[in-house]
Amino acid sequence: MSDAKKFLYVNRKAPYGTIYALESLEVVLIAAAFEQDVSLAFLDDGVFQLTRDQSTDAIGVKNFSPTFRALGDYEVTKLFVEKESLDERGLDPSDLQEIVWEDEEEDWEEKPSIRIVSRAEMADIMADQDVVLSF
Amino acid sequence: MAYQVNGSTIEADEEGYIVNLDDWSKELAAEIAKAESVEMTENHWKVIDFLRKYYDEFQLAPAVRVLVKNAKKKLGAEIGNSKTLEEMFPKGAAKQGCKIAGLPKPTGCV
């Protein structure tokens, strides 16, 4: 992994109103095959992508929120969510769906993929990347 | 193109993927497999069942390496290895498996 680049996928938009969230997820699923160091950032309205209980039957649009739970299978295990963005929107980490990955090295122990970080930590994460893609 | 199942016609695209995912049934899967020259064994059905459950849970047809990894865990190493899966589905376990399982056509993204 030493020559792997660090890729950060920045999600700042809410789902369904526009297609960016869905097409961002499609990029991440493909990116996972390239053995780079992949992280996802959710801030501003992007935190709305991860809320529980999304049900799209009435709007006739595909519900892609369950797909986030498959990311662990794709070895995408770092989903950074900004605490201030949640706070500003009256959300709490418990309003987000649970997303886990199985650690092969620890007997497939399930570990949380969502990591709540402060705005300052998010800035550090952004500054630590080789490539930043925004959606 | 189309498949005939129990006297009804099921619409499919040029490559044999069914157009309406709700049309899927085991009888239809058997017809698709026949058209693909895949002889369905018990193990084939296990993989098809796994693919449908995976799609139900995640709204996603798994990439082939994810299929192999999960099949190993859920169905055992005997089926869950890329060599066996390739032999079972010569045109690609993810691609051909998904076609028979009635999942969306992969967009061919990589």
Place this chain on the structure above:
Amino acid sequence: MKLGIVVSEGPYTHQAADTAYHFAKAALDKGHEVPRVFFYHDGVNVATRLSVPPQDERHIQKNWTALAAANDIDMVVCIAAAQRRGILDENEAKRQGKDASNLAEGFRISGLGQLIEMGIECDRMVMFGD
């Protein structure tokens, strides 16, 4: 330096495809390489050859086609995004059973892997969108 460019918004509605074009030109003028431009989201609509803007407006697709031809730029249109929005080359039109194709010269349809590859191989990547 190798500069990769992503255009992720549609032409005419949004300025992104224009800004990206001026940026690419300026980069090439300065002697940098622009090996690839990747079109995603509504950005794939830049690649239709059926666009007919009024004569007193810029022709975004033709500008890109000319720039790419003169500078050997690989212009890649994301297949998944293109299929949703009805941008097809001849092969795809046949594969999908459609009666026409509309991909302009100089563009090619390929997968998202080309975007990741560009990120790996370029020294910098710049995204233009909304």
Place this chain on the structure above:
Amino acid sequence: MSTLHTVNKSPFGDGALSSCIAHCKAGDGVLLIEDGVYGALAGSAISEAVVACSADVAFYRLEGDVAARGLPGAKLIRQVKPVGYDGFVDLVTEYDRTQSWL
């Protein structure tokens, strides 16, 4: 290791510039392009935040976009420096990475 941020939306209808400023680090650069150039207006609701941030972050405005929108030079924040497309390219190469606040 520093970042060039690009912002292409007016700060008066969108939070991109505020969010960008909140995530900038000392030594970073912020380039205002397209409708983002409205963020260069002095005496606006956001100009104080821009001026305060410009103490350790370099601000730039894409001149073509400023001219297209008829923003009077006298009304622009003096710390936001003008660049052309060639200057845009230089900034991209001088900073280690580019992050677009789309």
